[in-house]
Amino acid sequence: MLPFILKRVFQSILVLVITGAIAFSMFTFVGDPIDNMLGQERTMEDVERLRAQLGLDKPVPVQYFRFLNQAAQGNFGVSYRQGREVSEIIMERAPATLELAALSAVFAVLMGIALGVFTAIRRDGFTANFIMSVSLIGVSLPTFLIGILLIYLFSVQLGWLPSFGRGEVVQIGGWTTGFLTESGLKALILPAITLGLYQMTLIMRLVRSEMLEVLRQDYIRFARARGLSNRVINFRHALKNTMVPVITVIGLQLGAIIAFAIITETVFQWPGLGLLFINAIQFVDIPVMAAYLMMISVMFVVINLLVDILYAFIDPRLRVSAK
Amino acid sequence: MTEPVLSIRNLTVEIPTRRGLFKPVQNVSYDIHPGEIRGVVGESGAGKSMTGNAVIGLLDDPARVASGEIWLKGRRIDNLSTEEKRAIRGSEIGMIFQDPLTSLNPLFTIGEQLVETIQLHLKVSAAEAKERALALLDRVSIPDPKTRFDQYPHQFSGGMRQRVVIALALCSEPSVIVADEPTTALDVSIQAQVLDLIKELASETQVGVILVTHDMGVIADTTEQVTVMYSGEVVENGPTDKVLSAPEHEYTKSLISAVPRPQVKLHRFPQVSYGGRETTFKIQDLARNWHKPEPSKSGKLVEVKGITKTFLEKSALLPSRRTYFTAVDNVSFDIKDGEVFGLVGESGSGKSTVARMIGTLLPVDAGQIQFDGDDVTAMSAADMANYRKQIQMIFQDPFSSLNPRMKVESIVAEPLIHHKLLPPDQISGRVHELLDRVGLTRAAAAKYPHEFSGGQRQRISIARALATQPRFLICDEPTSALDVSIQAQILNILKDLQEHLGLTMLFISHDLPVVRQMCDRVGVMKQGQLIEVQDTEALFANPEQDYTAQLLDLMPRLAQLSG
Helix, strand or coil: CCHHHHHHHHHHHHHHHHHHHHHHHHHHHHHCCCHHHHCCCCCCCHHHHHHHHHCCCHHHHHHHHHHHHHHHHCCEECCCCCCCEEHHHHHHHHHHHHHHHHHHHHHHHHHHHHHHHHHHHHCCHEEEEEEEHHHHHHHHCCCHHHHHHHHHHHHHHHHCCCCCCCCCCCEEEEEECCCHHHHHHHHHHHHHHHHHHHHHHHHHHHHHHHHHHHHHHHHHHHHHHHHCCHHHHHHHHHHHHHHHHHHHHHHHHHHHHHHHHHHHHCCCCCCCHHHHHHHHHCCCCCHHHHHHHHHHHHHHHHHHHHHHHHHHHHHHHHHCCCC | CCCCCCCEEEEEEEEECCCCCEEEEEEEEECCCCCCEEEEEEECCCCHHHHHHHHHHCHHHHEEEEEEEEECCCEECCCCCCCHHHHHHHCEEECCCCCCCCCCCCCCCHHHHHHHHHHHHHHCCCHHHHHHHHHHHHCCCCCCCCHHHCHHHCCHHHHHHHHHHHHHHHHCCEEEEECCCCCCCCCCCHHHHHHHHHHHHHHHHCEEEEEEEHHHHHHHHHHHHHEECCCCEEEEEEEHHHHHHCCHHHHHHHHHHHHCCCCCCCCCCCCHHHHHHHCCHHHHHHHHCCCCCCCCCCCEEEEEEEEEEEEECCCCHHHCCCCEEEEEEEEEEEEEEECCEEECCCHHHHHHHHHHHCCCCCCEEEEEEEEEEEEECCCHHHHHHHHHHHEEEEECCCCCCCCCCCCCHHHHHHHHHCCCCCHHHHHHHHHHHHHHHHCCCCHHHHCHHCCHHHHHHHHHHHHHHHHCCCCCCEEEEECCCCCCHHHHHHHHHHHHHHHCCCEEEEEEEECCHHHHHHHHHEEEEECCCEEECCCCCCCCCCCCCCHHHHHHHCCCCCCCHHC
């Protein structure tokens, strides 16, 4: 078990070093930061001074090491556009995205598993087939269209829910939350569904097919032969076996929810990281882009590491060696 | 005579299909008395398992009981509601399945699965249930039940798992146990132990046992009463010794005669002739345009010199913490031109690993394999291609050794195309000829593998192996997955190959009677080592090693059949 985790940690670090190199190369290849930071009226001394101050006169490997070192401490320099510390800007925007992502993840996982199990058990039922057909819409419609349709229905026509923004937020320490006010909660619903719908249908379809596979296994037949009730067989014996492969995909999808919140945030003008990233691209704000890239890759890597550990926790065959 | 604990009366099971009603079980009747073991024997598709499933109320949709009655201790059970049937399952009727490796849930400990079942049926506290579970594990002779209780199924060997499965079936002292091929997936020695355990339990707890099997040896050794089924119907019913020694029905007679005898060597395997299912094949016709190979230089086609294979058993960061498992340990033997060399041993003894190393599917860790004087382990790519053309393999499982997405024609043509043996316009003719020779029709070429039975698929495998006109054939348990009648067919084809085409063969099997009929010389493997090599007759008459003697001892004798 320990060698397995160490190996995974090592692989994760390798991934981060490589994405770090990509993020770092943006500084060098996408325009000259000196040009960006100093205006038209600059002297050679200014340029030299800033070059030395930013460490750009050092050899590239040294610069890269310095970048990694700084990045590891959460220091990505100063935003070209806003002139503020990037880490400060990210800290300000992160709560909005994380709250949205957390809610849609919970929605996607709970609904996905529940509907997946339901459609697997009632394989030939009318409701199950209906859900399966409708789920095709969730898979095939693009996110922005779903968002716009939801806004049209619930905000424009019915007027029940706000169409953009976070609503009122409460400040707790450095964290702003929309969970504590009514308007904050209302504002979360539409974007959370929009963001989680695709993942939900994906998880549902996966759980269904895995569960159907598991229900065909001999140990399920044997469980029936032992006289266990359907409830125990479906929810204790079958579901746990179903979850083993499903967890990997859920892990990847959780990363995707955070990373691809960009479209949903744009549609709903959600003041989160995705919107920040889109604006950064428009203004070639490289420190922000680099920081966002690093942050997303750290999240992916951490989630996958946790999934691998969880995997071993569920499946004793990975945890306890034979004999 | 005591009252029967279970009676099946005129049971018919039907499955609605597009082509009308199909009746896999027709008008079947038999009784089981307390403490009695009744064997139900027949080929696959004869309806033996379907009858067992009907008894326990586990027929898969859309199969259903069409008519007939099932009585359990004076109570009719075939017409109960789903919920009432469930209450009987596990408490009144226990069940044991064929494959112990898949019948336990891999994610729960043995203890959890036992306690769950005990609490369901006996309504006792968790502590009492655990106590009972430990007693059951002890009863089925699992050593150190206290430690084993908290272990997962993958930590048990096949035989131990089958013991756990039996313990689970015994949880609430059922009156009947349906054992569906309980030992088919096990080694001979383990099979004997598990059957002994079932016999002991039957006489001790007076539980009635329905033992479904296709193995006549198991029937002869274990059962008191036997029911012979053919194509959904009971053809013969009676005390085992009587049915085996003086069978009345033609089918029973031909089934019994098709069982390979361990005592005498026959030229050909008797086939099950009943029902007109004898297939003709014309291997001798292949000999006409078969390119007969030159005899090998030394008279020995294959020489295996001290080959060894180790597998990583437990990976670890530090090389010193890694553990290795030696699957094949310094094995040496040689196979003469035109000889059939047998390799026997229990599962895990390294037989198949040896075959794979000779077939270059696995690299050799140490030692040498020589084919007609050339070292296979150090060949150039061109020589290797030529070597691979001269050796072909036939595998155990005819279901997974043919690509389900390829038509039979492409499957058999593939070696011809790969080795560029024939111009493209002649390939189709050659494929049809090969299929014809192994007794398949021309129409077979256009079909996919799933449209064939196990025996037919194995014949497709043979046609594929013959496509390159090999000199050496490796058969890895070619008939273990087949019924006794089909087995006779396949073995006769293989014998013809040797006789008419002069093929040299490595024949791997755990079935000693078959080995005796097939092989000229036999090697015995135990835990990766080759412990004995002898001429077949000498080995069966006077085994040198104790282990060999023990293996021979365990083989079902069919004493009643010797006549």
